[in-house]
Amino acid sequence: MTKVRIPPTLREQTGGERELAAEGDTVRDLLDDLMGRFPALQEQLVEDGDLAPFVNVYVEGEDVRTLDGLETEVRPGSTVILLPAMAGGT
Amino acid sequence: MPTYRELLQQVRTEISEVDAPRARELVDAGEPVIVDVREQDEWDEGHIPGAVHIPRGHLESRIERTAPDPSRPVLVYCSAGNRSAFAAKTLEELGYEDVVSLEGGFTDWKRNGFPVELQAGLEASQRARYSRHLLIPEVGEQGQLKLLDSRVMLVGAGGLGSPASLYLAAAGVGRIGIVDADVVDESNLQRQIVHSTERLGEPKVESAKRTIEALNPDVQVVTYQERLTSENVERILADGWDVIVDGADNFPTRYLVNDASVWHDIPVVHGSIYRFEGQVTVFKPGAGPCYRCLFPTPPPPELAPSCAEGGVLGVLPGVIGSLQANEALKLALGIGEPLVGRLLLFDALSAEFNEVKLRRDPDCPVCGEHPTITDYIDYVEFCAGTRETA
Numbered sequence: 001m002t003k004v005r006i007p008p009t010l011r012e013q014t015g016g017e018r019e020l021a022a023e024g025d026t027v028r029d030l031l032d033d034l035m036g037r038f039p040a041l042q043e044q045l046v047e048d049g050d051l052a053p054f055v056n057v058y059v060e061g062e063d064v065r066t067l068d069g070l071e072t073e074v075r076p077g078s079t080v081i082l083l084p085a086m087a088g089g090t
Numbered sequence: 091m092p093t094y095r096e097l098l099q100q101v102r103t104e105i106s107e108v109d110a111p112r113a114r115e116l117v118d119a120g121e122p123v124i125v126d127v128r129e130q131d132e133w134d135e136g137h138i139p140g141a142v143h144i145p146r147g148h149l150e151s152r153i154e155r156t157a158p159d160p161s162r163p164v165l166v167y168c169s170a171g172n173r174s175a176f177a178a179k180t181l182e183e184l185g186y187e188d189v190v191s192l193e194g195g196f197t198d199w200k201r202n203g204f205p206v207e208l209q210a211g212l213e214a215s216q217r218a219r220y221s222r223h224l225l226i227p228e229v230g231e232q233g234q235l236k237l238l239d240s241r242v243m244l245v246g247a248g249g250l251g252s253p254a255s256l257y258l259a260a261a262g263v264g265r266i267g268i269v270d271a272d273v274v275d276e277s278n279l280q281r282q283i284v285h286s287t288e289r290l291g292e293p294k295v296e297s298a299k300r301t302i303e304a305l306n307p308d309v310q311v312v313t314y315q316e317r318l319t320s321e322n323v324e325r326i327l328a329d330g331w332d333v334i335v336d337g338a339d340n341f342p343t344r345y346l347v348n349d350a351s352v353w354h355d356i357p358v359v360h361g362s363i364y365r366f367e368g369q370v371t372v373f374k375p376g377a378g379p380c381y382r383c384l385f386p387t388p389p390p391p392e393l394a395p396s397c398a399e400g401g402v403l404g405v406l407p408g409v410i411g412s413l414q415a416n417e418a419l420k421l422a423l424g425i426g427e428p429l430v431g432r433l434l435l436f437d438a439l440s441a442e443f444n445e446v447k448l449r450r451d452p453d454c455p456v457c458g459e460h461p462t463i464t465d466y467i468d469y470v471e472f473c474a475g476t477r478e479t480a
Contacts, residue, residue: 018439090407
């Protein structure tokens with residue numbers, strides 16, 4: 001089980017939780033687990049079967065796009081952060 | 091007990107003196123360490139090029155830092171050659187082997203028409219205002235002069251721009267540009283601390299200018315009461331800016347600022363906020379990724395609520411905007427490790443900072459190896475979500 005940080009812009013889709021536990025050995029597994037439970041996350045995270053270009057996923061501080069993408073392995077206890085773009089400044 | 095005059099006569103027989111033409115030869119040959127022992131106000135009015143300023147009262151305690159090698163020749167001078175005679179005597183007593191005092195002092199040097207360096211030093215009131223900066227070795231007088239000479243442009247005089255502009259102004263950043271088309275609204279005052287109740291309805295750039303000028307008259311504020319667009323960005327950047335602090339409230343402006351900064355090679359201190367969370371990073375062209383490396387495309391508008399729609403804790407922009415000011419000051423001073431290639435995340439609820447690594451995308455359409463976007467685009471359309479999916 002891995003803890004996934006949910007950014008404030010995605011909390012409406014996850015019942016307000018700031019952190020969710022998810023099952024899986026890869027980023028894809030984790031996201032599938034989360035999207036299974038919170039279907040509204042789907043359009044926020046996925047585009048054409050891949051990670052949407054406006055959202056980044058970090059495992060241990062590294063962008064998974066620079067690792068193995070959705071196939072990047074995660075271990076129990078890994079820190080996973082979902083980060084969609086946000087523009088607010090005022 | 092000898093009189094001052096007798097003591098001076100005595101000391102002058104014990105030290106070596108050179109006249110101005112001989113001193114000039116020594117200076118031109120680059121041999122001696124040149125030490126000016128006059129007071130600050132005298133130094134400010136001009137000194138021998140290459141000289142180090144150590145007021146007579148600090149000579150014993152500071153000379154070792156300036157001239158660690160006692161065998162290296164030292165040329166010491168004051169205004170007329172009297173204080174420097176005593177200084178030369180002291181230096182000999184400290185073990186300096188080859189010390190000469192300039193006879194006739196800086197007055198004679200100038201009378202001979204020899205070169206004088208006039209440094210734009212700090213004025214007495216500035217010395218007081220920035221005293222806490224002057225005490226930090228990494229800033230000091232040179233750093234403070236750098237800040238006074240630096241030019242920072244703020245995109246947005248709102249939540250992030252408020253604390254950022256106040257701290258940059260207080261720190262003595264010499265020129266601050268502010269781009270914002272809005273007027274002060276009651277709903278701004280919960281967090282936009284550069285404005286105030288009496289400024290309601292006033293253009294934000296004018297309100298910010300008044301607050302900043304009241305805080306620090308050293309700062310020149312350049313206002314642009316307009317929204318940054320592809321049409322005006324070149325004109326605004328032509329005014330010359332060293333750093334951009336991005337506190338915009340929308341994606342089109344974020345992408346526009348990014349592209350312009352890459353093409354003009356200006357670092358951007360990026361900050362964004364939403365509800366309880368904020369992000370800060372520095373996009374420094376050539377040294378790290380740009381905004382498009384981080385987010386190649388914006389989210390569809392319906393998936394990206396703004397603070398106006400989702401709300402923001404009032405103090406959050408205070409934290410993030412202050413961090414942006416911190417990064418901007420480091421960039422202006424050339425000190426520390428700016429947040430290049432690192433995105434700092436702040437969660438106000440848990441009071442936690444997290445950091446993730448950002449990498450350059452070699453295929454980035456703007457800063458990559460083979461850029462495909464080389465001129466301004468229609469940013470509003472770009473961010474309107476023309477993709478078929480999503």
